[in-house]
Amino acid sequence: MGVTRTPLIAGNWKMNLDHLQAVAFVQKLHWTLKEAQHDDRSVEVAVFPPFTDLRTVQTLLDADKIPFALGAQDLSSHDSGAYTGEISGQFLAKLNARYVIIGHSERRQFHNETDEVVAAKTQAALRHGLAPVICVGETSEDLEKFGASAVPVGQLEVALEGVASDADIVVAYEPVWAIGSGQAATPDQAQEVCAKLRAVVADKLGADAAARTRVLYGGSVKSGNIAGFMREPDVDGALVGGASLVVDEFAAIIRYQKHVGV
Numbered sequence: 001m002g003v004t005r006t007p008l009i010a011g012n013w014k015m016n017l018d019h020l021q022a023v024a025f026v027q028k029l030h031w032t033l034k035e036a037q038h039d040d041r042s043v044e045v046a047v048f049p050p051f052t053d054l055r056t057v058q059t060l061l062d063a064d065k066i067p068f069a070l071g072a073q074d075l076s077s078h079d080s081g082a083y084t085g086e087i088s089g090q091f092l093a094k095l096n097a098r099y100v101i102i103g104h105s106e107r108r109q110f111h112n113e114t115d116e117v118v119a120a121k122t123q124a125a126l127r128h129g130l131a132p133v134i135c136v137g138e139t140s141e142d143l144e145k146f147g148a149s150a151v152p153v154g155q156l157e158v159a160l161e162g163v164a165s166d167a168d169i170v171v172a173y174e175p176v177w178a179i180g181s182g183q184a185a186t187p188d189q190a191q192e193v194c195a196k197l198r199a200v201v202a203d204k205l206g207a208d209a210a211a212r213t214r215v216l217y218g219g220s221v222k223s224g225n226i227a228g229f230m231r232e233p234d235v236d237g238a239l240v241g242g243a244s245l246v247v248d249e250f251a252a253i254i255r256y257q258k259h260v261g262v
């Protein structure tokens, strides 16, 4: 029997929602899903608040037994020391963070993160038992010059250098042109690149890792298009930006099976 990959719907809040707004949001999302009798086991939900919210959200998740996983949006490649403003993976692990986003295109674009930095951060996450959500994707210029898959495939190959075959990782394919633009990739386009990314995981970490690793699509995911992506065999979930900030919309994305009859 093949490996079943639990779908992952991840909300990357980016630099939105302070810790008080985060509490209200998480409580409302939880109630909304409960009211809709959402089956907690069918889809894993993860939220990625700003660093300053993490402790508050973790306390709320624990206290109210809310079954959402917690993730951070970045981490330092170093574990401790004189790195002003940086956040260590060991701090995130102590907050029971399960995931950390690495190499988001906004980090690559605004903080000059190279593939090598992404690889070092991937190692840092794994050292502390965090599952890196490794983001890769092409810009519209890359798409024109090289097609859709060459750049994300190359980025992932570097990120997986030296990663052990039993590592717990997630890959997120986020075409940069689709992020925040309202112009999502088509399910076919997402499937094509996600399948190639899974092949990179197979090549670097082996067939078992490729079979269990979740590959997400991200870029203008909404309740109206999530079902199309989730029907694709190599798309195991979504990394959602803007739509993860609106409770009803994010809940509808999480409930894609019932909502749109997949």
Ligand SMILES: O=C[C@H](O)COP(=O)(O)O
Pocket: 012, 104, 174, 178, 179, 180, 181, 182, 218, 219, 220, 221, 239, 240, 241, 242, 243
């Ligand atoms: O991390 C999330 C992505 O950047 C997608 O953002 P978006 O859903 O607002 O397009």
